[in-house]
Amino acid sequence: MNITAREPLLRVEGLVKTFREGPLTLHAVNGVSFEVYPGEAVGLVGESGCGKTTAARSILRLTEPTSGHVYFNGTDLIKLSRARMRAQRRHLQMVFQDPDTSLNPRFTVRRTLAEPVQLHKLARKDGLEERLLKTMSRVNLDPEFLGRYPHQLSEGQKQRVGVARAIITEPKFVALDEPTSSLDMSIRIHMIALLQGLQKELGMTYVFISHDLSAVRALCNRVMVMYLGTIVESGPTDEIFDRPLHEYTRALLSAIPVPDPQVKRRRILLTGEPPSLFDVPKGCAFHERCPAAQPGCRDRKPVLRDLGGGHLVACDRL
Amino acid sequence: MVERDTLLRIRDLTVTFPGRDGRVTILDNVAFEVFGTEIVGLVGESGSGKTMTSLTVMGFLPPSGRIEGGEIWFRDGDLLGYTEEQMSQIRGQQIAMIFQSTRSALNPLMRVGDQVARVYRIQRGLGGREAKAEAVRALGRMGIPDAERRAEAYPHQLSRGMCQRVLIAMMVACEPALLIADEPTTGLDVTIQAQIFELIKVVQQATKASILLITHDLGVVAETCERVVVMYAGQVMETARVDSLFANPTHPYTQKLLHSVLRVDKTVEMPKADAGINEEVTYAIRGCRFASRCPRVLPHCWSEQPAREQVEPDHWVRCHNLS
Amino acid sequence: MLLIGLMILAVVVLAAAAGPHFIPYDPLQTAPEVKLQPPSLDHPMGTDNFGRDILTRVLYGIRLDLRIAFMVVFAALIVGILVGTFSGYYGGIVDDVVMRITDVMMAFPSFVLAMAITAMLGNTIPNVVIAIAISYMPYFIRLTRGEVLSARELGYAEAARCVGNPEWRIMYIHLLPNCLTPALVQASLALGWAILDASGLAFLGLGVRPPTPEGGVLVGEGAKYIVSGEWWTSVFAGAVIVLMVFGFNLIGDSLRDITAPEER
Numbered sequence A: 001m002n003i004t005a006r007e008p009l010l011r012v013e014g015l016v017k018t019f020r021e022g023p024l025t026l027h028a029v030n031g032v033s034f035e036v037y038p039g040e041a042v043g044l045v046g047e048s049g050c051g052k053t054t055a056a057r058s059i060l061r062l063t064e065p066t067s068g069h070v071y072f073n074g075t076d077l078i079k080l081s082r083a084r085m086r087a088q089r090r091h092l093q094m095v096f097q098d099p100d101t102s103l104n105p106r107f108t109v110r111r112t113l114a115e116p117v118q119l120h121k122l123a124r125k126d127g128l129e130e131r132l133l134k135t136m137s138r139v140n141l142d143p144e145f146l147g148r149y150p151h152q153l154s155e156g157q158k159q160r161v162g163v164a165r166a167i168i169t170e171p172k173f174v175a176l177d178e179p180t181s182s183l184d185m186s187i188r189i190h191m192i193a194l195l196q197g198l199q200k201e202l203g204m205t206y207v208f209i210s211h212d213l214s215a216v217r218a219l220c221n222r223v224m225v226m227y228l229g230t231i232v233e234s235g236p237t238d239e240i241f242d243r244p245l246h247e248y249t250r251a252l253l254s255a256i257p258v259p260d261p262q263v264k265r266r267r268i269l270l271t272g273e274p275p276s277l278f279d280v281p282k283g284c285a286f287h288e289r290c291p292a293a294q295p296g297c298r299d300r301k302p303v304l305r306d307l308g309g310g311h312l313v314a315c316d317r318l
Numbered sequence B: 001m002v003e004r005d006t007l008l009r010i011r012d013l014t015v016t017f018p019g020r021d022g023r024v025t026i027l028d029n030v031a032f033e034v035f036g037t038e039i040v041g042l043v044g045e046s047g048s049g050k051t052m053t054s055l056t057v058m059g060f061l062p063p064s065g066r067i068e069g070g071e072i073w074f075r076d077g078d079l080l081g082y083t084e085e086q087m088s089q090i091r092g093q094q095i096a097m098i099f100q101s102t103r104s105a106l107n108p109l110m111r112v113g114d115q116v117a118r119v120y121r122i123q124r125g126l127g128g129r130e131a132k133a134e135a136v137r138a139l140g141r142m143g144i145p146d147a148e149r150r151a152e153a154y155p156h157q158l159s160r161g162m163c164q165r166v167l168i169a170m171m172v173a174c175e176p177a178l179l180i181a182d183e184p185t186t187g188l189d190v191t192i193q194a195q196i197f198e199l200i201k202v203v204q205q206a207t208k209a210s211i212l213l214i215t216h217d218l219g220v221v222a223e224t225c226e227r228v229v230v231m232y233a234g235q236v237m238e239t240a241r242v243d244s245l246f247a248n249p250t251h252p253y254t255q256k257l258l259h260s261v262l263r264v265d266k267t268v269e270m271p272k273a274d275a276g277i278n279e280e281v282t283y284a285i286r287g288c289r290f291a292s293r294c295p296r297v298l299p300h301c302w303s304e305q306p307a308r309e310q311v312e313p314d315h316w317v318r319c320h321n322l323s
Numbered sequence C: 001m002l003l004i005g006l007m008i009l010a011v012v013v014l015a016a017a018a019g020p021h022f023i024p025y026d027p028l029q030t031a032p033e034v035k036l037q038p039p040s041l042d043h044p045m046g047t048d049n050f051g052r053d054i055l056t057r058v059l060y061g062i063r064l065d066l067r068i069a070f071m072v073v074f075a076a077l078i079v080g081i082l083v084g085t086f087s088g089y090y091g092g093i094v095d096d097v098v099m100r101i102t103d104v105m106m107a108f109p110s111f112v113l114a115m116a117i118t119a120m121l122g123n124t125i126p127n128v129v130i131a132i133a134i135s136y137m138p139y140f141i142r143l144t145r146g147e148v149l150s151a152r153e154l155g156y157a158e159a160a161r162c163v164g165n166p167e168w169r170i171m172y173i174h175l176l177p178n179c180l181t182p183a184l185v186q187a188s189l190a191l192g193w194a195i196l197d198a199s200g201l202a203f204l205g206l207g208v209r210p211p212t213p214e215g216g217v218l219v220g221e222g223a224k225y226i227v228s229g230e231w232w233t234s235v236f237a238g239a240v241i242v243l244m245v246f247g248f249n250l251i252g253d254s255l256r257d258i259t260a261p262e263e264r
Helices: A052-059 A082-091 A109-119 A125-138 A143-147 A155-167 A185-202 A213-219 A237-242 A247-255 B050-058 B084-090 B112-124 B128-141 B160-174 B190-207 B218-224 B242-247 B252-259 B279-284 C002-022 C054-090 C092-107 C110-121 C125-151 C155-163 C167-203 C215-226 C232-258
Strands: A010-021 A024-036 A041-045 A067-072 A092-095 A173-177 A205-210 A222-227 A230-236 B006-019 B022-035 B039-043 B066-074 B095-098 B178-182 B210-215 B227-232 B235-241 B308-312 B315-318
Touching: A010 A052, A024 A052, A024 A230, A041 A052, A041 A213, A052 A067, A052 A173, A052 A205, A082 A092, A092 A155, A092 C155, A109 A125, A109 A143, A109 A155, A109 C155, A125 A143, A125 A155, A155 A185, A155 C155, A185 A213, A205 A213, A213 A237, A222 A237, A222 A247, A230 A237, A230 A247, A247 B190, B006 B050, B006 B210, B022 B050, B022 B066, B022 B210, B039 B050, B039 B190, B039 B218, B050 B066, B050 B095, B050 B178, B050 B210, B095 B160, B112 B128, B112 B160, B128 B160, B160 B190, B190 B210, B190 B218, B210 B218, B218 B242, B227 B242, B227 B252, B235 B242, B235 B252, C002 C054, C002 C232, C054 C092, C054 C125, C054 C167, C054 C215, C054 C232, C092 C125, C110 C125, C110 C167, C125 C167, C155 C167, C167 C215, C167 C232, C215 C232
Parallel strands: A041 A205, A041 A222, A092 A173, A173 A205, B022 B235, B039 B210, B039 B227, B095 B178, B178 B210
Antiparallel strands: A010 A024, A010 A067, A222 A230, B006 B022, B006 B066, B227 B235, B235 B315, B308 B315
16 A cells, blocks of 8 residues: 555544633633645544544534534635535544444334435335445444344344444544543454454445554554543554553553563553643653653743654653 | 462352253353452453353353352352352452442432442441542542532532442442442443443452453453453353463463454454354353364364363463364 | 323213214303203203203313314414424524523413413403414423434434535424424423413403303303302313313323433
């Protein structure tokens, strides 16, 4: 896959999202910019409150961004009217985090899956049935589940219906929000295998949002690490996981236990807890907890710089 | 081999619950030990019976559950034979438990410092002011910064990580011999999870307690536990020291589990498709419940439960086909 | 409980529907020669001061009361759920305005409000239906709005938008069906109250007026004869009102129990 020769499918520029809670302002996303090329699976990782889910929802305009641009195939999604945006949604889908609440409890699986097809007028009567069956088999769900309601399905089955709903319009781009986090450890790998297979079969581009870094490693070719609303590091998967440069990334990776007692881990323990999003520190967002912080880190906000080989880091020490 | 004192010994524990057609055996001849001053991991998928086992030890079995047989030896008595009064003496003082949902385990109307102090008053018989002072010290030892001020906070004002530390402080105040921790870090961020496990290890060293750590995360098991018990569908499949289990997984289920776990330190190979667990079929099997998915299944696996066999020092497996 | 309520209503409705076919009397035909007769085999509920058979008038009265009740609740429910869903979904200024208006409306006892509206619009049956319906609307609006407020945060609303649904479909096809339950439970209770309100207003001379047979009208007509001993002229009509309201209350209460949050 020759990435650099092509145009990016998705280009995000200066994305900002703030929420107003009375007199306080919550800075969920603080100026995020990145590109995703066709066929890639890019991981967007970070812990709770880092803004990854808000960023994804803003990109898809499920919540309106405060400012910034989102170019999809060259078109700025932010500038589109509601109606035009709805038309674009055929190619911009999302698999949601919680399978329990993301399916309408009163809709059968059939109705949930048929709706996107009907809304975008992709098939008529018999074409629809064919599409439903094909999609069900793609996610390894027995067609008899079409008549069931969500409460009659297991967690894993509900999650697969969510995936089916996202792919039934054969979108170019799918955002996956923690698709493995609510699944048991023993079935996560099967979901990853499924997602991988679907990507190859349908030629989709993924952004995979997760705090489960082992799942990200298995699926993604590139990773972006977020902390407190900004991207602090990004690059090819193996680069980031094997040679992390940003102190936060290093702490994050060292915190994850490895299922192998022979592997000795040197754990970098961070002090304290992340500051509140209402009160983002000036300068580098991470300097208060950074084990390698220097006096200057408090004043200057570092910018993402390419240190070679597509490995970008936002840290002034390097 | 060093003779170790056995703190907890479970033998042939069988528990049933009402099901669609009669009763379902949720725990089927569960057997394992916890020795003194060690951390044992109880590992399995959701529905494997690990939480149910711990609830049975604590005497918290829901009313619809019925203990059909077995014994739970703790120190010198069978917990299953104890009255509720005797159990309430054991709980908190000798066996303590921390759960997943930290916020609901704490009293939302009471300041956290007072909750910890209360434990010192009741369990250690300290006076009001002494107990409060000790509570603040304990919170500090748990790594809560500015402990004196934080002690005045209510649970909803603290993050989940902090609440978990408060709970651990309360458990430590009880000085139990056995601490059962049921998925104590589910839902917590990875960096906080790492802090909590470090804390648990420190606490364990200091109090010389034993910990039964219930988890579905094999990484946690590898890094925190000394011995492991692997459960599947209410049956114990394999128990071993951690090094033995990972180096030499003997039971087909354990092998399957270790091959399908995602890792952060290397890219894992994708498995072949798997039918997945069919609960109705699985729980109806009289023999080894992994029979329906086992690559080495033999005809009598379906009807006869395998006996516990030792394959290495301190490494036991229940399998008919130990090739 | 639900069963008893349903049974009571079934009896009442059957009686009202089928009864008049078996009874020879005309509810409006006066017969002064048999006025104020106590209950007998000829007249199981006696006759009133115009000689009309009370049982016949009571049965026709049930029909009218039920018709009014259903029309009232239907109107209040439709407006309530449409406005409530819209207000709960969009929030912001729209919601604020709707909330303030319903606040004002709910500040008045619904009976008084209905009286005032009837007086404003004119004393006819259609107006009394509108008046009572208006007095119930704020409650249905609030109930639906409350449900929608919490439902709209749920994943499936966002998923519906992601898939390409326009706002109106998200509101009325996805959210609303999941938010109907409290309003429907309230509706069954409201049917009983509507009967009370309608007959209360009729008693006072608003809405249905004599000689049209209706629960409240009958009680009003017979009221002056209680003291002189002709109790049957109002007691039967009153008892039937009580029976209907009781039946609807039982149904509404048991529906509320069945769908109570503790079960959910």
